[in-house]
Amino acid sequence: MVKFDARPQTAAPLSSPASRAPALAEEASFGGRAMEVNCLTLQDLISPRQPRLEFVIEDGENAQKENIFVDRSRMTPKTPMRSEPIDLSKQKTCTPERNPITPVKLADRPQSEPWTPTANLKMLISAASPDMRDREKKKELFRPIENKNDAFSDSLQLDAVGDGPVDEFEKQRPSRKQKSLGLLCQKFLARYPSYPLSTEKTTISLDEVAASLGVERRRIYDIVNVLESLHMVSRVAKNQYGWHGRHGLQKTLKNLQRLGEEQKYEEQMAYFHQKELDLMEYKFGERKREGFLEQDQQLLDFSEPDCISASANSRKDKSLRIMSQKFVMLFLVSKTKIVTLDVAAKILIEESQDVADHSKFKTKVRRLYDIANVLTSLVLIKKVHVTEERGRKPAFKWIGPVDFSTENGEQLVDVSTSALPELKTKPHSPFQPCVKQRLARHSSFNVIPSSDGIKRKVSSEPNSPHRGEQGSDEYCPKIVGLTAALREKIDENSQNQGCINKKMIHSSDKLDPVPPFPVHPQDSEYCFHPLSHQVFSVTPADLTSIHLQNGLDGHMTFTPTPTASKTESLKSTVLPNQPLIYVPSASFFMLYGNFQEGHSKPEKGHEMLEVAQAASCSTELSALPLASSYKRRPQEAHEPVAKKQSMEIEDGPLSLVLPKKFTDPSDVASPRNIGSIDTMPFEAFQRFSEIPLAEDSPRKTTIQCLVTPERRKHLRNADIEKPSKDRENLSEENTKPQYLYVQSAPGLNGFNFLLPDHQAANAAGPSPSQLTSLHVPCMIVPSTALAPMPFFYSPAINSPVSSPGPVNFGLPGLRSSTQLLIDTNILSPKTSKALSMDPQHPGQSPVHLSPGVSRSHNTITPDSPVCMGHPVTIMKLPQSPGPVTPKSIRPPYCETFFKTPGSLGEPMTWRKIEGGQRNLSTAQRRLQISSGSTD
């Protein structure tokens, strides 16, 4: 692009020749290919004193800035060679039709000129022709969309160019948030595994990343600098960084914590707090000040080799790396783990011996925001506000690991983790230690050494093994149900076990959408926001067996609901009558890890399958406590949301299957089933769902959410009538596969449920072929915007014409996404109990009562339309009784596994994998758990 630079002779060049020369070269080069555009600046329009015009060529570098995308079709290339996009942003003052005069670079304007780039642009637009305005709008429209998935991607906008009103352009322009460093960082992190294999050397090319993310390299520097401060990356060459991931994060943080303590940062923070509050006069002595400076050197030594020479007030001393480390140190040494920006800025200014003027303060705060964005993306901190006497102050709270020490060299592991011997000392579980301290913060938990030397968390309150967290976090006062400890437990487990941690079903809009684990801030672009309207009401009875909660971060957790007396005091994750909202979560797509990674690194991408396979092949696992069958690898647990999001985008939908007892009556007591690998799915689900699992009724699985009011009523009544003793009988009951089918579209655009009812048609015992089909009465709750929910009831189960083949589910207009199949047995034990009262079918699933009973529960008429779309083949998912553990004294449990459905519109087939067989495809990945039974 070429433009004329109307630069006053008197204007002194702002750029050094050295720095400007390359730019000019690029400009020339680029200009040779670019369409010539004449630019007219306001200055040109209003100032008659332009002494001369200087020919300047827009440089290609600028053309790349912030990924400007240009509608080439609307341009008139002057040379066929032109193939690169033109930065229309640089045409703010240009119009192709106007040649002669040209604007100056905004930076070249004399200081006296009040025009800001924006003001100048606006003025020019106003002064220019409609054509110019259109072009300006186009420029805005095609601004980088680093995200292919961003709202304003591609074609739609292209079509809109020139057609829509001005407002449309404004609407489609990426918001500030969309361009935020935090979001960019998330995208950046999504590109790399949190815990890369030691054998794999990931190199980061800044150019490549910048181009990929559609931003200028400058932005990438900000990210890598912070990451470098945490040793997550290291510079290996020019423009090249090596990716280390989180492997060394724990050590780094530990060092930072130590240094922070040595630096007396806590005192400094206290000092500034006190100073600010005018509560007392306190000053650090000069000696201490000097001590800080010495510590600085230590910090620099620790940080990076290229920082060691940093000295006070030097350029490097102010580098983002150093600032980042110091910032992190503040958190680590803080008892409250909360650091206000102003205090942090003041400390940094103090240390750098800068003149503590307002300008410096602002600059520091800006940098801290940059750092905080990256740290937030790393799920190490989260934004909070501190209310002080002087008002509300922005601050951040550390949500990352807080304790990096181990006692006597012992590795603290989660109780459930310990159940998996091979995972007890899993080396890369850097966040494990933090569990100890976190748990210690909760009175309901103690850390006690176990006989095997493994420290385990146990509840000091027998009746409330998971209680105690609610309200403990002053910034998350509304957390309902799940305790932090429990979340951490789940998180910990999920770090090493590869699955099922992705639960769905958001509690309600009344529930504080606080992420159960360290996750992205709620305002993250990748976070789902709570719905303002109720979607599904759940009665207390519905929640007694399983509580599902989904934080905004997409993490979904199942809270154990005490149906047994021992756990009755446990609070429900979902409050009575609270709506349950299924929130399609990006984290849901973390199950298999990054799809791309999965291909490039099968060991990671398919770990779930491996786990499942292991479960299918190993009998060792069967002897493990139910609550610890699955573990998710650390990288998954701490995978940035961005990664999840990107995976969601790239990988397509996944599905969760929560199969229920699905065994033949003869298999109930079968030794083969008991403690067999078949328990794996159940254990896995139970593990994460924390669903109490009764040792005497291992096959009981219940879910009390997502049932119709009528059904709930029945269930409640039945539950009341049934003593707990009856549950024991349930263990002898055979159930047929019934599922709760949930299909959803991202962003809550889809909300589909198949509510398992009963399988009356097969009450006598379905054949394998029958079982493979969705012979389950179900309700599909299409969620368009979750508005008044239309119910689509599938009469397939009861209908004699129902086909044994796959049943298609789908909703027009919905993009295929996550699907959840939950066996009806997930219904609360009470439910199961109630439904299993029929003495005529003692061996059948509680929900498989007589057809008549079943019908009585139907709230939707069989005449309701059945949405067709995705064929679903229900796989047979046998279960086996879980080991007898204290935690296993829980009535219900369910099993889950996931699969990735095909792309939208593609039929999804659920099928079982035999043995170690894997059936993976790019379009469709499945986690198939051998059940020992055939379809």
Next chain:
DNA sequence: TTCTCCCGCCACTAA
């Protein structure tokens, strides 16, 4: 208004 932080100039650094 204040909070946030994008944006890109341009000085510094390294190859």
Next chain:
DNA sequence: TTAGTGGCGGGAGAA
């Protein structure tokens, strides 16, 4: 010399 880095602060969007 040139490209890579990244400090810095204006200024505007978001809250």
